[in-house]
Amino acid sequence: MSEDGKAKDESPVADNEVVDETADTVPADHVVAASSRGPIDTGVTPGMQIASAWSWRFLVIVAAVAVIGFVMQYLSEVVVPVTVGILLTALLIPITNGLQKLRLPRGAAAGITVVTTIVLVAGLLTLVGTQIAGQFQSLSTQVGEGVQKLRELARLNFGLTDKDITGAFKQLQDTITSGGALGQRAAEVGSTATHVVAGLFISLFCLFFFLYQGDKIWAWLVRLFPRRARDKADSSGRKAWVSLTAFVRATIIVAAVDAVGISVGAAILGLPLVGAIGILVFVGSFIPVIGALISGIVAVLVALVAKGPVVAIIMLAVVIGVQQLESHVLQPFLLGRAVSVHPLAVILAIATGVVIAGIVGALIAVPTAAVLNAVINHLAGNDQEPEPRRPLPRRKPRQVEAPVADAEA
Numbered sequence: 001m002s003e004d005g006k007a008k009d010e011s012p013v014a015d016n017e018v019v020d021e022t023a024d025t026v027p028a029d030h031v032v033a034a035s036s037r038g039p040i041d042t043g044v045t046p047g048m049q050i051a052s053a054w055s056w057r058f059l060v061i062v063a064a065v066a067v068i069g070f071v072m073q074y075l076s077e078v079v080v081p082v083t084v085g086i087l088l089t090a091l092l093i094p095i096t097n098g099l100q101k102l103r104l105p106r107g108a109a110a111g112i113t114v115v116t117t118i119v120l121v122a123g124l125l126t127l128v129g130t131q132i133a134g135q136f137q138s139l140s141t142q143v144g145e146g147v148q149k150l151r152e153l154a155r156l157n158f159g160l161t162d163k164d165i166t167g168a169f170k171q172l173q174d175t176i177t178s179g180g181a182l183g184q185r186a187a188e189v190g191s192t193a194t195h196v197v198a199g200l201f202i203s204l205f206c207l208f209f210f211l212y213q214g215d216k217i218w219a220w221l222v223r224l225f226p227r228r229a230r231d232k233a234d235s236s237g238r239k240a241w242v243s244l245t246a247f248v249r250a251t252i253i254v255a256a257v258d259a260v261g262i263s264v265g266a267a268i269l270g271l272p273l274v275g276a277i278g279i280l281v282f283v284g285s286f287i288p289v290i291g292a293l294i295s296g297i298v299a300v301l302v303a304l305v306a307k308g309p310v311v312a313i314i315m316l317a318v319v320i321g322v323q324q325l326e327s328h329v330l331q332p333f334l335l336g337r338a339v340s341v342h343p344l345a346v347i348l349a350i351a352t353g354v355v356i357a358g359i360v361g362a363l364i365a366v367p368t369a370a371v372l373n374a375v376i377n378h379l380a381g382n383d384q385e386p387e388p389r390r391p392l393p394r395r396k397p398r399q400v401e402a403p404v405a406d407a408e409a
Contacts, residue, residue, distance in 0.1 A: 069356070076357065081199040083364050085206030089214065090245040091252060092117060096211045110211035114204060128276045236375045243374035247367055254330050255285035258322055262299055265318035269311050271303055285326075286363055296323065341370050 072079045092113050099109035210217070218237060225233045263278035271277070277299045284295030296319035304312035341349075346366055353365030 073356065077195055077199060078202065080357070080360050080364075081202035082206050084199075084203045085210055086244070087248055087364070087367065088117070088203065088207045089210040090241070090248040092207070093211060093214070093245075107212050110208050113211055114208050117207075118204070124279060128279055131273060131275045232379065236378050239374045239378045240371040243370050244367055247370050250330075251286055254326050255282045257330060258282070258285045258295075258326055261322035261325070262296060262319055265315065265322070266299055266303070269303060269307065269315060269318075271299070271311075271315070272306055273302060277302065291362075293323070296320075341366070341373055345369055345373075 095116075096106075096109045096113045099112060100106055104112075218234075222230050222234050222237070259278040259282035262281045263274050266277050267274045277295075280298060281295040284291035296316075299319060300312050300316045303315035346369065349365040349369040350362050353361030353363075353368075355361070357364075
C-alpha cells in the first residue's frame with residue numbers, strides 16, 4: 001500500500017485519539033465551549049444551565065403578566081363593564097336563542113332580552129326601595145333600641161361609662177362631619193356614581209352586541225391569531241365559553257336557592273325587610289365562600305336588632321343550614337366536571353381579586369379561574385377522553401404441514 005493510502009487509513013485514528021484525550025481531561029459535569037484556540041471549560045454545569053433557562057423564562061412570563069395586569073387595571077373602567085357584559089351574555093344567551101327559534105330576527109331577540117333584563121332589575125330595586133321606605137320608621141326605632149342594648153352590654157361587660165361611650169360616638173361624628181373629610185367623601189361618592197353609570201351603559205351595549213353578533217365578533221378575534229394557531233385558539237375559546245356558561249348558570253341557581261331559603265326563614269321569624277335581605281343574599285352569593293357568609297351575617301344582625309338574641313341565634317342556624325345545603329349538595333351536583341377548580345384555588349383567586357379590584361375583583365375572580373383552568377387543560381390535552389381500547393385481532397392457529405416423507409408413507 002502507498003504512503004498516501006497509509007495516511008488516509010491512519011488519519012481517523014489520530015482524530016479519535018484527540019477526542020478521547022479531550023473527553024478524559026474535561027469533567028463530565030462541565031460544558032466545553034468551542035474556540036479558535038481549542039476547547040475551553042466554561043465551568044457551567046448542566047444543572048446551572050437548566051436553572052438559568054427556567055429562571056429567565058419565568059421572569060419573562062412574570063413581566064408579561066405584570067404588564068397585562070397593569071394595563072387592565074389602568075383601563076378598569078372599560079375592562080370591568082366588558083367582563084360584566086360577558087357574564088350577562090353567558091346567562092342570557094339561551095333566552096335570545098329561544099326567541100330566535102320563534103322566528104324573530106336576531107337583533108330583535110337580543111333587544112327584547114336586554115330590555116326585559118333592565119325592567120326586571122328595575123322592578124326588584126323598586127320593590128326593595130318601597131319596602132325600606134314603608135318599614136323605615138319601625139326599623140329606626142328598633143335600631144335605637146338595639147343600640148341602647150349594646151351600650152348596656154358594653155357598660156356591664158367592659159366597664160365603660162356613658163361618658164366614654166358618648167365621647168366615642170361624638171368623636172366618630174366629628175370625624176365624619178368635618179369639612180375636609182365630608183367634602184372628600186362626597187367627591188368620592190360622586191365620582192364613583194359617575195363611573196358606575198358609565199360602566200352600566202357600557203355593559204348594556206356590550207351585552208346587546210354580544211347577544212346579537214357574538215359569533216362574528218369571536219370569528220374576528222380568532223382571525224387575529226396566526227394561521228397555525230387559529231384552530232387551537234378557537235377550540236380553547238369554545239371550551240372556556242362552555243365552562244363560563246356552566247359556572248354562571250349554576251351560580252344563579254345557587255344564589256336563588258340561598259335567597260329563597262334565608263328569606264323564608266326570615267319571614268317565618270317575623271323579621272323586617274325580608275325582600276331586601278333576600279336580594280342582598282342573592283347578590284352576595286355571586287361571591288363564592290365569603291359572599292353568602294357576609295349577607296347571612298347581615299340577616300343575623302337584623303334579627304338581633306329587631307327580635308333579640310334568641311331569634312338571632314335561630315336565624316344564624318337557618319343561614320348555616322342553607323349554606324351547608326348549597327356547598328354540599330347544589331354546587332357539586334350543578335357544577336360537576338364543567339368547572340373543576342380546587343377549593344384552595346377558589347380562595348386564592350378571591351383574595352387576589354379583592355387585592356386587585358376590590359368587590360368587583362372578588363365577583364369575577366372565580367369565573368376567571370374557571371376559564372383559565374379550562375383553557376390550560378385543553379391546551380395541555382388533559383380534557384380529551386381516552387380512546388377505548390380496541391380488542392386485538394385473534395390469531396389463527398398455525399397449521400403445521402406434515403413432512404413429505406410422512407405423507408408418502
